[in-house]
Amino acid sequence: MDHRLSNRFLRLAVLFALIGMGLGYWMGATEQFTASPVHAHINLLGWVSMALYGLFYRVQPSAALGWLPQTHFWVALIGLLIFMPALAAKLLGGAGMQAAANLGLMVGPTLTLLSMILFVVIVFRATGSRAALA
Numbered sequence: 216m217d218h219r220l221s222n223r224f225l226r227l228a229v230l231f232a233l234i235g236m237g238l239g240y241w242m243g244a245t246e247q248f249t250a251s252p253v254h255a256h257i258n259l260l261g262w263v264s265m266a267l268y269g270l271f272y273r274v275q276p277s278a279a280l281g282w283l284p285q286t287h288f289w290v291a292l293i294g295l296l297i298f299m300p301a302l303a304a305k306l307l308g309g310a311g312m313q314a315a316a317n318l319g320l321m322v323g324p325t326l327t328l329l330s331m332i333l334f335v336v337i338v339f340r341a342t343g344s345r346a347a348l349a
């Protein structure tokens with residue numbers, strides 16, 4: 216049984232949980248809440264979504280086979296790695312950072328949405344009537 220993709224998602228998820236909760240802890244300690252949306256998205260896209268992806272591939276290892284799940288992993292990861300710094304730059308950066316932030320806020324969320332579209336295809340493929348009979 217190949218659990219490599221599931222393991223990668225689960226390892227990423229706990230790292231994002233640590234970063235997201237660490238940011239929340241810092242926000243609470245300093246009473247600086249400007250970065251709240253970054254905190255919320257790291258926790259929900261990085262921790263919760265990645266953990267769900269990892270758990271899905273764990274219970275359905277056959278769904279992790281082939282190029283599509285690998286593409287799903289990289290698109291989800293790269294999307295979030297562009298999205299979060301861009302959102303932070305938008306909220307916390309000066310005027311000079313806004314152009315780069317706006318570009319990142321076009322590319323990052325598009326990749327993140329694309330990763331969910333890929334996951335929809337993967338889940339439907341793995342849970343369709345043909346898969347249920349196999």
Ligand code: HEM
Nearest residue numbers: 235236237239240242243248251252254255258259262263
């Ligand atoms: C150590 C753990 C955590 C700490 C210390 C923490 C702390 C905080 C703080 C200080 C805020 C801002 C509250 C305000 O604006 O008045 C916040 C907002 C929020 N947190 Fe957390 N949090 C933690 C974990 C999580 C987790 C695990 C999730 C989701 C899975 C989460 C989701 C959110 C959301 C959705 C908001 C609202 C963001 C917004 O209004 O823009 N947090 N958190």
